[in-house]
């Protein structure tokens with residue numbers, strides 16, 4: 001193996017640049033040539049492939065986002081599109097690919113692997129919803145953003161005796177929400193993994209208000225309900241001013257934390273070593289602080305990410 005490629009795909013996540021940097025620097029360290037594929041699988045299909053040297057990744061470790069660009073590209077499901085993508089890789093003499101992204105990106109890497117092209121997946125998403133790893137790159141940074149937002153909301157809520165509903169990203173995974181709820185001391189937490197009973201929530205808030213509670217934070221994962229409507233319903237039932245705040249894409253930007261940079265660096269360097277060992281079709285993980293790798297096909301088809309019930313229960317216990 002002489003030439004490898006690296007791409008970022010799906011929603012960006014802070015720390016992706018650190019992972020690209022690690023792939024490039026580790027590749028060069030081992031005497032490989034490294035190519036960057038711009039704009040994810042869409043760029044791979046459109047032959048947006050550029051050589052990277054050590055200076056291409058200077059100063060990127062501190063930057064959020066991905067300097068290679070990223071895209072969601074559902075067309076990659078079509079075999080004809082993937083055949084052209086593999087032809088582009090071969091045209092540049094690339095014989096191994098590192099894919100940094102979430103579950104959709106893993107799916108693309110799995111398909112390429114099934115077509116005989118060696119790919120290694122690195123989990124990069126703020127959602128922490130990938131099987132085979134305790135953490136995904138970007139989760140820690142997004143968590144810190146969400147916690148800081150909750151801290152700020154608490155200041156203004158307590159000044160005005162208000163209730164604040166804060167919607168946190170995560171797609172269908174409640175990890176970001178329950179972790180932010182614990183770290184931010186939120187009073188109520190709602191995650192997609194646990195059936196949501198709005199009536200019960202409002203009842204609990206109502207009881208809290210009746211007991212003299214002056215303000216409260218409700219941390220809720222996105223895609224559970226309309227948070228603006230929920231805030232109106234809480235206000236109507238409790239008589240307390242209630243505001244909804246959707247944190248949105250603010251959670252996806254910013255300087256990655258040290259934890260995300262270090263994990264990205266470890267995974268990126270290790271992914272290159274796997275390709276050098278002739279291994280393809282693997283996906284990286286961090287489990288019990290050890291770098292591990294799993295069969296990517298098995299990971300997608302059979303491994304399930306367990307619901308972090310402990311964190312959810314903790315947020316309820318400490319309220």
Ligand code: F6P
Nearest residue numbers: 011102125126127169170171252
């Ligand atoms: O997967 C990361 C994520 O930020 C999710 O938390 C969110 O549901 C989704 O991406 C938003 O996607 P988009 O950036 O395409 O709006």
